[in-house]
Amino acid sequence: MDVVSANASLPRRAPVQRRSRERMDRILSVASALIGSKGSDQMKMGEVAEQAGISIGSLYQYFPDKSAIIRSLAERYGLESRRCVEEALLPVASLADLEAAYGSLIDVYHALFKAEPVRRDIWSGMQADKQLMALELDESRACGKMLAEAMARAHGRPDPVLFAMRAFMIWQLGEAAMRLAISVEEKEGDAIVAAFRSMTLREILAP
Template sequence: MADSGQGIRRRPQQARAQARMQRILDEAAALIAQKGSEQVKMSEIAERAEVPIGSVYQFFPDKTAIIRTLAEVYMARIRAGLVAGLADIASPAEALERIGSLFDDYYALFLSEPVLRDIWGGTQGDKLIQDLDIADSRENGQAVFDTLKRFVGVPDRPRFKTACFLVLHLTGAAVRMAIAVERKEGKRLVEEYKALMVRELGAFLKGPA
């Protein structure tokens, strides 16, 4: 995971300090999942992690920095799953099937991780998390482009690269919308967006170049 410089105050080098910082993040995530980030206090995180409050501030200047770091952790986890899911694709048809499956996995992750919903629910109010989100979409779009560009004609590749970036960014917005409404409607939104995504990217895929 790249260090944004906006989350962790001091990145630990020793194993013991790394374990302490991870415990702080784990307990912060558990508290956010339980009661929402707005209700969580730094003192509660320290108590749950069984560390002095000074240890929390040693790594993180404030609660927002913890939330940003958790966002980066989840982004790295999602990107790793994306890259793994796109490995060894043999045809455009398989590519579109994999993309649809990866979208289903992404939606399922949001449903199963309350802390993830809380973090991204706050993106509108945190410019730094918005910037992280855009940078993450760009990297994810690049991963899709790098994997599938061999199925796209050379003249169409610049547009395809832009489409990958746009679709990957809108994917996050679509999922956040789907989990904000009643579950049955959310499933319809997910299926409609998945069809839209497959149509948009599939229009570029012709066969191995």
């Protein structure tokens, strides 16, 4: 994570004052809407500045390029995801707890992706940048680690390393499954999520 943070495009100005935070929130809101309607490739910095009601120079004071905007949006969604995962998995102490918590997370993620399909489009923007791809993998590792720890507790095995690779793969595939589910008709998407839940639960609950 340190290598990615050092090299990837980052916001140039940290929003300390209320006005600055509000301006950054407005920029990211506009960018999110543009990405959702046009895709990340078609989002232009000039259009972001115009719709956010600021000059292009002011925009560059906050974000040096488009990758920095996508990174900030991805980090916001990543933080939200980790909070949901932690809240669901931290209390897990048994296999029954694990099955219920994991199933609940699947439902929450599916609902989030349906409510905010821009998550899929932000992911697409990240795939064009190796440093942003590394950020996405770091998010999967962080959430996978929490899942592995919950699996270790539920199975009565104190070493989560035993489950780490399984949990990491499940989490990464889960993100892909959710993106696929919202890219097809709703009925088919629901079936995809149900199939993913069934397949991965077998791996999660297996000794």
